[in-house]
Amino acid sequence: MFRASIQAERLQLWRGERHVLDGIDLAIDAGEMLHVTGSNGSGKTSLLRTLCGLMHLEDGRVLWAGRDVQEDLPAFHARMVYLGHEPPLKPDLTARENLHYWIGMRRPLQRRDVTAALDRVGAGAWSEQPVRTLSAGQKRRVALAGVILCAVPLWLLDEPATNLDGDGQRLVGSLIDAQLASGGVVIAAVHQNLAVSGPEPRRLELALA
Amino acid sequence: MFRASIQAERLQLWRGERHVLDGIDLAIDAGEMLHVTGSNGSGKTSLLRTLCGLMHLEDGRVLWAGRDVQEDLPAFHARMVYLGHEPPLKPDLTARENLHYWIGMRRPLQRRDVTAALDRVGAGAWSEQPVRTLSAGQKRRVALAGVILCAVPLWLLDEPATNLDGDGQRLVGSLIDAQLASGGVVIAAVHQNLAVSGPEPRRLELALA
Amino acid sequence: MVWTWFHRLASPPHVYALAARLTPWFGWAAAIVILAGLYGGLVLAPPDYQQGDDFRIIYVHAPSAWMSLMVYVTMASAAAVGLVWRMKVAHAVAASCATIGASFTFAALATGSLWGRKMWGTYWEWDPRLVSELVLLFLFLGYMALRSAIDDLQRADRASALLAVVGVVNVPIIHYSVVWWNSLHQAPSVMKLGKPEMPAAMLVPLLTMLAGFTVFFVYLLLVRLRGEILKRERTASWIREALAG
Amino acid sequence: MNTSALQAARLILARDLRLAVRKRGQFVQPLAFFAIITTLFPLAISPELARLREIASGVLWVAALLASLLALEFLFRDDAHDGTLEQYALSGQSLTWLVFAKTTAHWLLTGVPLALMAPLAGVSLGVPYAALPGIIVPIALGTLVLSLIGAIGAALTLGVRRSGVLLTLLTLPLALPALIFGAQATDLAIHGANFAAPLYLLSAMAVLGVTLAPLAAAAAVRISLE
Amino acid sequence: MNTSALQAARLILARDLRLAVRKRGQFVQPLAFFAIITTLFPLAISPELARLREIASGVLWVAALLASLLALEFLFRDDAHDGTLEQYALSGQSLTWLVFAKTTAHWLLTGVPLALMAPLAGVSLGVPYAALPGIIVPIALGTLVLSLIGAIGAALTLGVRRSGVLLTLLTLPLALPALIFGAQATDLAIHGANFAAPLYLLSAMAVLGVTLAPLAAAAAVRISLE
Amino acid sequence: MSEFLHMGGYAAFVWPSYALTLAVVLCNVIWARRSLARACEEARRRMLARSAP
Numbered sequence A, B: 001m002f003r004a005s006i007q008a009e010r011l012q013l014w015r016g017e018r019h020v021l022d023g024i025d026l027a028i029d030a031g032e033m034l035h036v037t038g039s040n041g042s043g044k045t046s047l048l049r050t051l052c053g054l055m056h057l058e059d060g061r062v063l064w065a066g067r068d069v070q071e072d073l074p075a076f077h078a079r080m081v082y083l084g085h086e087p088p089l090k091p092d093l094t095a096r097e098n099l100h101y102w103i104g105m106r107r108p109l110q111r112r113d114v115t116a117a118l119d120r121v122g123a124g125a126w127s128e129q130p131v132r133t134l135s136a137g138q139k140r141r142v143a144l145a146g147v148i149l150c151a152v153p154l155w156l157l158d159e160p161a162t163n164l165d166g167d168g169q170r171l172v173g174s175l176i177d178a179q180l181a182s183g184g185v186v187i188a189a190v191h192q193n194l195a196v197s198g199p200e201p202r203r204l205e206l207a208l209a
Numbered sequence C: 001m002v003w004t005w006f007h008r009l010a011s012p013p014h015v016y017a018l019a020a021r022l023t024p025w026f027g028w029a030a031a032i033v034i035l036a037g038l039y040g041g042l043v044l045a046p047p048d049y050q051q052g053d054d055f056r057i058i059y060v061h062a063p064s065a066w067m068s069l070m071v072y073v074t075m076a077s078a079a080a081v082g083l084v085w086r087m088k089v090a091h092a093v094a095a096s097c098a099t100i101g102a103s104f105t106f107a108a109l110a111t112g113s114l115w116g117r118k119m120w121g122t123y124w125e126w127d128p129r130l131v132s133e134l135v136l137l138f139l140f141l142g143y144m145a146l147r148s149a150i151d152d153l154q155r156a157d158r159a160s161a162l163l164a165v166v167g168v169v170n171v172p173i174i175h176y177s178v179v180w181w182n183s184l185h186q187a188p189s190v191m192k193l194g195k196p197e198m199p200a201a202m203l204v205p206l207l208t209m210l211a212g213f214t215v216f217f218v219y220l221l222l223v224r225l226r227g228e229i230l231k232r233e234r235t236a237s238w239i240r241e242a243l244a245g
Numbered sequence D, E: 001m002n003t004s005a006l007q008a009a010r011l012i013l014a015r016d017l018r019l020a021v022r023k024r025g026q027f028v029q030p031l032a033f034f035a036i037i038t039t040l041f042p043l044a045i046s047p048e049l050a051r052l053r054e055i056a057s058g059v060l061w062v063a064a065l066l067a068s069l070l071a072l073e074f075l076f077r078d079d080a081h082d083g084t085l086e087q088y089a090l091s092g093q094s095l096t097w098l099v100f101a102k103t104t105a106h107w108l109l110t111g112v113p114l115a116l117m118a119p120l121a122g123v124s125l126g127v128p129y130a131a132l133p134g135i136i137v138p139i140a141l142g143t144l145v146l147s148l149i150g151a152i153g154a155a156l157t158l159g160v161r162r163s164g165v166l167l168t169l170l171t172l173p174l175a176l177p178a179l180i181f182g183a184q185a186t187d188l189a190i191h192g193a194n195f196a197a198p199l200y201l202l203s204a205m206a207v208l209g210v211t212l213a214p215l216a217a218a219a220a221v222r223i224s225l226e
Numbered sequence F: 001m002s003e004f005l006h007m008g009g010y011a012a013f014v015w016p017s018y019a020l021t022l023a024v025v026l027c028n029v030i031w032a033r034r035s036l037a038r039a040c041e042e043a044r045r046r047m048l049a050r051s052a053p
């Protein structure tokens, strides 16, 4: 029987002249959350991108449910979602359309699923407006709706609470709570703790190389 | 003798179908700071952009030192600096070059001025690296260096602490303190209070239209 | 005096009401005059001594061509006023012109080339007049494309207005450069064929048609203008009455 | 249970077409471009149809090539910019199909309108009406080949800012054969000759492209995302 | 004490040139396009220099205009994207000068290289060496006019994504006179005639453009920032 | 009458051009009216939207 869990062993990552990740190890289990912290430029974003295989590792490996993700990258990707600094949205499509095309690529969607997700993040009111006309925080909320809709066990979030107002921050907390409760794994790069209830999240402090 | 102060009267702003600002008034004096708060999409960014004349007002006017800014927009612009959601930096230039060209357009710069500003925001170490290779927070810091270098009385900052680590947030606070101490005016759109010492900042709460 | 008049023209509700009142008059006037012109052109006017009945195309072609130029000039002037005085109504006028102008430019080209097929055997010749007309079509299309590409109405207005003004400065330059170009390679110059001074029986219907099309343009303008004004008056309270009545 | 590769591809195709419609008349633009270029040449050379006819095939093909290339640079650019492409790569779907979908969309939005527009431009250049099929078919095929080859170039030059040059330099040498045969077919048609031979070669290229190009392009995308 | 308008303009010019050097592509791109178009014609039409010479002026000019037009799209695009343009508008400096500086930079990076490269292409099209000055000078002037007119179009299409062809549609009709006179001058030169007359007209346009276009373009920039 | 329609052999080009021009004229009338109707619709919608809350 399959159990969500991710490990990383001895990650070595260089970017240009810079040795960004030097022998990072981590192991998170179902229902656990990891806060990746560290000063600006310490490599949080790089780490997340490395975990989802977007960056070429010098050395070390990433394991999902005990198997090296490089063995079957598509299968791994189908179980995870990554949200970077910029919400991956098309300016000319509405919030709803964006979700339809973005998430629709991963799993078939009912219109009501999308509606539900949009309402969940409080985007119902402006879900038919071209994303280009949305405010920074509104875009972020739409992106979060996408994350929910993926319905995958592994979340990799890069400063998910950016640009969000008070409600928004609490929203992120509760979304993560739900994900953890359902046996998922969440890795988030953050500067302040997220408003999650439940057990104190594990934390990985990256040092500036 | 000239004294920094900004007023806005009955601002009416429409964006597309949306009545974003409906009769906003404000008046801030030298040495004062205004926190513009409000939920996502309430119009903080729009307000800041309107104040610096980037958006076409339906009605109302903005006064700088008692005179309508429309009378002499360039003169007003020469006394203010606006920092938006995205740092205005050229990916292919280094941090130093960016500041040289960006701020150099406003006032003649010595190389050491730039160096000083970069060190002030803790960007000295990577000031010769193309901005494209910088992390989100590092870019933000470079932008802040630009704001200092402008040496103008009015600062309009849109969520200046985004992507910044703990130090970074304190840094923003101290920069603003210095600006206020020197008789400047700061208007910042924020979700949490900035770490400013000194008197409690005025606040303007925008409601969703 | 002039200024009060100017100000009333600047006030949307007044213009809206005025347009609403005038529309039917111009509509019927256009219909009558054009019908008269058609009768004159198709029935009264005798066949041309060298072109036979073919010359009758002129009664639709010349007016269309004339319309295309007139509309562009109107559009540009309105745009200029809108830019200088930030006058909504002027922008509304300019916006109303584009489609009308483009369609009649097209008509001029099509009827012209039909005529040409008869006169010199091909649908198209690189005659200066035709080229300038074609360029005019491009200008109209560009204007419309720019408008439709910008979704914020204020910005679309001002941007396209600037384009129209720049364009109208260029139109004469373009026209003369094309004529000059053509004179260098003596290609057939179309219009000369139509030129030999017409007998009154032919000329009068032509003038009638020109007049009729002009009135028709005003009618179209008035209708569209109301719509464009409504689009630009978001807040106004007078809209309620206007729509009610 | 996941979306099938085909379904995903259909989604992307649908999305790109919708985007094109959103940006009102993405596909009207090649037409305008075509019309303008074909107007430029007579103005730059001479109004005599007899002389224009001689260069018609060249003009039409240059115009087609440029219109198609212009759009190619944006084939992946926008998606890469707003992070959508990254999300494709992370969607667990086969990139090949996605690339194929995007290329098809590009061809439908540029190649096909161009092919349909070409005859009009041809007439204004004095091409005899009988020769018009000899314009439509080769240009449709030629632009398809261009889109396919161009997709590889576009993907390879993703990382590069201002990739325009590289794209051109990579794509055109590869596309040159298509252009030569295409122009030749059109030229033969204009002179009333039989243009089957070059057309066959062109179709062969198209088939080859459809089967191989998407694979290469997908690989290129993966490389430039790393 | 503030930076003078002229100094600011010089800064921008310097910056754009440096950026161009950073990503060499920027000024290789137009040259590549130019080379391709001019080489494509012999392939598409016929290798006989006698015939090519007849159309040489037209080919050179259309190629030059298109090449420099393609680069125009990026005149303000990048700056608008990363917010630099906004900062210009807020710098308290006269936008007219800034626009003028950027336009000059664009011309130096596209027009001039094109003018210098054109003779090569000309020779390959059978243009006699005596006529080469008749290529360089007019093309240099013509591209300057185009850059100036194009700056307006580029500024107007700022808000628009993928404005490439829209820009073409707005700019080329306005640039027709430059094309006509320029091609005329080159053609006269090729046939060994005196090409002073069209050249004067061309220069007149350039002067007119230099004085008026930046004003219009600056207004356009302000509009599309609104 | 038929000989009028026949236009002395030139009908092939005269009538099409008249038909085409007529079409353009009618289209313009229709388009203009439709654009006005749309604008009114839009304005009504806005009014209701504002009076609702």
Ligand code: HEM
Pocket (backbone or CB within 6 Å): C058, C061, C062, C065, C066, C108, C109, C110, C111, C112, C113, C114, C115, C116, C117, C119, C129, C130, C131, C133, C134, C190, C191, C193, C194, C195
């Ligand atoms: C595509 C083909 C053609 C175009 C675009 C075209 C365009 C024009 C234009 C712009 C005008 C000026 C209208 C005005 O200033 O009032 C005009 C008028 C006229 N055209 Fe044409 N024309 C075309 C073909 C022809 C042909 C083939 C003929 C006759 C053989 C012709 C005969 C005339 C005449 C007689 C007039 C009215 C007299 C005048 O205003 O000069 N046109 N046409």
Ligand SMILES: Nc1ncnc2c1ncn2[C@@H]1O[C@H](COP(=O)(O)OP(=O)(O)OP(=O)(O)O)[C@@H](O)[C@H]1O
Pocket (backbone or CB within 6 Å): A126, A129, A133, A134, A135, A136, A137, A138, A163, B015, B016, B017, B018, B020, B038, B039, B040, B041, B042, B043, B044, B045, B046, B047, C152
């Ligand atoms: N073209 C447009 N059409 C319709 N609505 C628009 C348009 N442009 C902006 N808006 C709306 O204007 C509102 C104000 O946006 P703005 O960016 O000022 O919000 P904000 O307070 O900065 O939000 P955030 O805290 O997320 O930055 C948003 O609700 C947005 O949806």
Ligand SMILES: Nc1ncnc2c1ncn2[C@@H]1O[C@H](COP(=O)(O)OP(=O)(O)OP(=O)(O)O)[C@@H](O)[C@H]1O
Pocket (backbone or CB within 6 Å): A015, A016, A017, A018, A020, A038, A039, A040, A041, A042, A043, A044, A045, A046, A047, B126, B129, B133, B134, B135, B136, B137, B138, B163
């Ligand atoms: N091509 C490159 N050449 C040199 N250094 C690079 C390159 N790309 C990234 N870097 C460096 O890698 C480091 C890690 O960047 P990363 O974005 O991972 O930091 P981060 O922890 O996400 O910072 P932030 O908190 O600001 O988001 C940064 O110091 C950056 O300067």
Ligand SMILES: [Mg+2]
Pocket (backbone or CB within 6 Å): A044, A045, A046, A085, A158, A189, B135, B136, B137
């Ligand atoms: Mg980061």
Ligand SMILES: [Mg+2]
Pocket (backbone or CB within 6 Å): A135, A136, A137, B044, B045, B046, B085, B158, B189
């Ligand atoms: Mg904001």
